[in-house]
Amino acid sequence: MRTLMPIGGAMDKEHPRVMSEFIQRAGGRSASIVILPQASALQETGNVYVQQCLELGAGQAVSLEFRSRSEADQPEHLRILAEASGIFFTGGAQMRLTQLLGGTALETALHQAYQRGCVIAGTSAGASVLSKTMIAYGKNGPTPRAGIVQFTPGLGFTDRFTFDQHFRQRDRLGRLIYAVATHPGILGVGIDEDTAAIVEDDETIIVCGSGAVTIVDGREITATDVAEIERRGAVAVANLKLHVLTDGCVYDGKTRQVRLPHKTLPAE
Numbered sequence: 213m214r215t216l217m218p219i220g221g222a223m224d225k226e227h228p229r230v231m232s233e234f235i236q237r238a239g240g241r242s243a244s245i246v247i248l249p250q251a252s253a254l255q256e257t258g259n260v261y262v263q264q265c266l267e268l269g270a271g272q273a274v275s276l277e278f279r280s281r282s283e284a285d286q287p288e289h290l291r292i293l294a295e296a297s298g299i300f301f302t303g304g305a306q307m308r309l310t311q312l313l314g315g316t317a318l319e320t321a322l323h324q325a326y327q328r329g330c331v332i333a334g335t336s337a338g339a340s341v342l343s344k345t346m347i348a349y350g351k352n353g354p355t356p357r358a359g360i361v362q363f364t365p366g367l368g369f370t371d372r373f374t375f376d377q378h379f380r381q382r383d384r385l386g387r388l389i390y391a392v393a394t395h396p397g398i399l400g401v402g403i404d405e406d407t408a409a410i411v412e413d414d415e416t417i418i419v420c421g422s423g424a425v426t427i428v429d430g431r432e433i434t435a436t437d438v439a440e441i442e443r444r445g446a447v448a449v450a451n452l453k454l455h456v457l458t459d460g461c462v463y464d465g466k467t468r469q470v471r472l473p474h475k476t477l478p479a480e
Contacts, residue, residue, distance in 0.1 A: 216411040218339030220403035238298025245273040251304030301338025344368040356390035356447040396430030417463040429453040
């Protein structure tokens with residue numbers, strides 16, 4: 213099974229539900245985790261995640277520390293990726309990842325790892341970069357407006373979804389609606405902090421964490437003026453479908469239906 217695990221950022225370190233889920237899906241005590249910290253400007257980021265993975269029970273964890281394209285394709289890096297069961301992109305700035313990895317043999321190795329079943333995860337900027345069409349920059353706000361978002365190519369593990377992160381915390385609904393209105397065939401996935409939208413086989417989304425995942429489905433849009441509005445004008449969209457899903461909810465991309473987990477109130 214192919215698994216992507218975009219995470220909305222700001223994971224709870226005291227109750228690491230989301231990171232624990234990543235470790236378990238990557239093999240638990242048999243897991244071999246590779247951290248790619250290049251999105252972060254902080255030198256200690258990779259080691260911090262390595263330590264956390266080991267504390268959560270991963271069998272092995274290593275950080276690939278390089279900051280130039282000429283260093284990316286070292287044979288040792290490619291060997292490590294070939295043996296990984298889980299690969300994790302840290303937060304920071306997503307453009308640091310694409311400019312560093314795009315077109316390298318290491319990028320090819322990442323896709324090969326994904327196709328053979330290695331779990332590919334990323335938090336914050338590391339979540340945005342997982343899709344083919346990546347939200348690189350944008351402005352906050354609930355209303356879709358012309359120029360509210362800038363797209364660039366991502367690493368392209370999926371072309372069905374585009375991911376946004378820190379979603380409710382930074383009021384990013386408007387830019388995700390705008391993204392979907394420009395191409396209604398793409399599903400917009402907005403991920404709250406301390407929450408993951410686990411994508412299985414490029415189809416099913418399972419929510420894990422303390423926040424919510426907002427799915428913006430534009431495939432039934434009947435009308436929009438997104439192509440005519442300029443200069444930060446508000447954009448109209450008709451018949452847009454939106455789901456707000458919490459821990460344990462499942463979205464079926466084939467049927468476009470949602471399953472909510474059964475819950476009961478505690479007895480008084």
